Amino acid sequence: MRAYQKILPQILESGASLMAISPQSPDKSQATLLKNFLQYEVLSDLGNVVARSYGLVYRLPEWVQGLYKELGVNLPEFNADESWELPMPGTFVVGRDGRILTSYADSDPRNRLEPQAILDALKAEKQKL
Secondary structure, three states: OHHHHHOHHHHHHOOOOOEEEEOOOHHHHHHHHHHOOOOOEEEEOHHHHHHHHOOOEEEOOHHHHHHHHHOOOOHHHHHOOOOOEEEOOEEEEEOOOOOEEEEEEOOOOOOOOOHHHHHHHHHHHHHHO
16 A cells, blocks of 8 residues: 555546445555545445445454464454455556556455556556557
8 A cells, every 4th residue: 555655646647536345444545545545545345346246255264264363363343244255455557548557456365466566557548548
């Protein structure tokens, strides 16, 4: 999220906007925004409705739930539901016509779409106009 914050000026300059979608409750999403000094919207996807429509939702296995609990991570409190589900991290660059220009999803939350790939997709779309 912070890496995308760094390229926000370039995204805006291209005429695009940036938003994040999180399963966290609105209050927790707002806290994430403030904690990370994000200057773009973080929208709440309660119940993973949007993520589910993209096929990106998975349920944490019982043993992982136990680890979360041992570490004091109360996922049901953060997400305001008892599902123990999370979305796979994904990044989607959507064109003005609603087409997905580029996308990336990976089950490993450490792997994300490189910021430059976002800028490249926006540049290619702008050249088409």
